[in-house]
Amino acid sequence: MYVPDLFAGKTALVTGGRSGIGYGIAEALLKLGARVCICARKPEPLAAAAAALAKHGTCVARPCDIRNSEEVEALADLIQTEFGRLDILVNNAGGQFPGLARQLTDKGWNAVINTNLNGTFYVSRIMAERFFIPQQEGNIVNIIVNMLRGFPGMAHTGAARAGVENLTKSLAQEWARYHVRVNSVAPGTIISSGLETYAEPVKALLDRMKQDNLMQRHGTVEEVANAVLFLASPLASYTSGTTLYVDGMDHLHGNRMRMVDMFRK
Numbered sequence: 558m559y560v561p562d563l564f565a566g567k568t569a570l571v572t573g574g575r576s577g578i579g580y581g582i583a584e585a586l587l588k589l590g591a592r593v594c595i596c597a598r599k600p601e602p603l604a605a606a607a608a609a610l611a612k613h614g615t616c617v618a619r620p621c622d623i624r625n626s627e628e629v630e631a632l633a634d635l636i637q638t639e640f641g642r643l644d645i646l647v648n649n650a651g652g653q654f655p656g657l658a659r660q661l662t663d664k665g666w667n668a669v670i671n672t673n674l675n676g677t678f679y680v681s682r683i684m685a686e687r688f689f690i691p692q693q694e695g696n697i698v699n700i701i702v703n704m705l706r707g708f709p710g711m712a713h714t715g716a717a718r719a720g721v722e723n724l725t726k727s728l729a730q731e732w733a734r735y736h737v738r739v740n741s742v743a744p745g746t747i748i749s750s751g752l753e754t755y756a757e758p759v760k761a762l763l764d765r766m767k768q769d770n771l772m773q774r775h776g777t778v779e780e781v782a783n784a785v786l787f788l789a790s791p792l793a794s795y796t797s798g799t800t801l802y803v804d805g806m807d808h809l810h811g812n813r814m815r816m817v818d819m820f821r822k
């Protein structure tokens with residue numbers, strides 16, 4: 558539905574672009590003419606993803622742990638060398654594990670906060686300093702999660718993503734003077750490689766959550782990617798500091814305590 562050259566001449570970085578939602582976003586940007594860089598921690602699947610994506614256009618990849626700002630600087634060096642500029646940053650890398658709050662260890666809590674909140678901030682700050690602010694132009698889309706009514710059963714990620722949502726509002730205001738827009742997309746439950754990381758009994762719970770959803774289904778990678786394309790494009794030129802839910806209304810409706818009840822049984 559978008560014009561085929563919507564992102565012609567633009568360059569994009571998609572963190573966590575080796576799999577699932579990130580891969581789908583990278584593919585969609587490439588198909589609309591962007592040149593794309595993807596990063597993730599695991600080198601082999603990252604290289605395989607870049608090779609597969611390259612059939613749609615120019616795609617480069619570099620292993621990078623977004624929690625390590627030196628690795629993020631090295632990623633910016635690669636983008637400078639390969640593309641000479643960056644127009645769009647999609648902060649998609651992230652994840653968590655299910656568990657009751659009282660059972661979360663310091664290490665587990667910190668792993669999730671460092672990945673989802675600190676990593677997202679490091680990449681945003683470094684790419685803004687290296688590209689967006691000198692260029693006086695840029696666009697950031699943060700992939701968060703539906704946590705509007707809290708995230709019992711995944712309190713660490715709820716807190717981290719709420720932090721990113723608030724960061725979205727702060728950065729959007731601070732960087733408006735540099736013509737940088739910053740928005741978030743909050744997916745509900747999306748059929749992707751990410752869900753495959755969950756074992757029973759969470760898997761069974763996912764089916765129950767599908768029945769609870771007012772549209773009676775989970776979302777697709779393409780539906781998340783389409784929201785990102787909109788926010789990253791000039792179609793959203795007067796939209797910044799906001800969050801777009803792609804969740805079939807799960808933020809408005811449904812039992813948020815199902816995961817906690819599952820752990821209690």
Ligand SMILES: CCCCCCC/C=C/C(=O)SCCNC(=O)CCNC(=O)[C@H](O)C(C)(C)COP(=O)(O)OP(=O)(O)OC[C@H]1O[C@@H](n2cnc3c(N)ncnc32)[C@H](O)[C@@H]1OP(=O)(O)O
Nearest residue numbers: 651652653654662664665668669672746751752759762763
């Ligand atoms: C009913 C289902 C809910 C629907 C949810 C829908 C919304 C959200 C969906 C998604 O986001 S799907 C995407 C999911 N993808 C991922 O989560 C993949 C990425 N995840 C990770 O890489 C890890 O989970 C991580 C913790 C975020 C980062 O990993 P890192 O490599 O830094 O940490 P580890 O060394 O693996 O672990 C550190 C520490 O964390 C604790 N921990 C990790 N995994 C678990 C687990 N499965 N259960 C309990 N605790 C865990 C643990 O303390 C680890 O330390 P050690 O004990 O290993 O020393």
Ligand SMILES: NC(=O)C1=CN([C@@H]2O[C@H](COP(=O)(O)OP(=O)(O)OC[C@H]3O[C@@H](n4cnc5c(N)ncnc54)[C@H](OP(=O)(O)O)[C@@H]3O)[C@@H](O)[C@H]2O)C=CC1
Nearest residue numbers: 573576577578597598599622623650651746747749750751
């Ligand atoms: N699927 C769903 O239902 C939902 C997903 N989300 C969020 O959307 C995003 C993508 O999820 P999805 O595609 O489903 O899951 P995946 O697990 O497939 O994707 C996560 C990606 O992030 C990368 N990644 C994780 N940690 C780091 C890190 N420290 N540094 C760099 N890259 C990292 C992973 O690669 P590697 O392991 O090689 O580092 C992987 O490519 C995540 O933030 C997820 O939490 C939000 C709501 C719902």
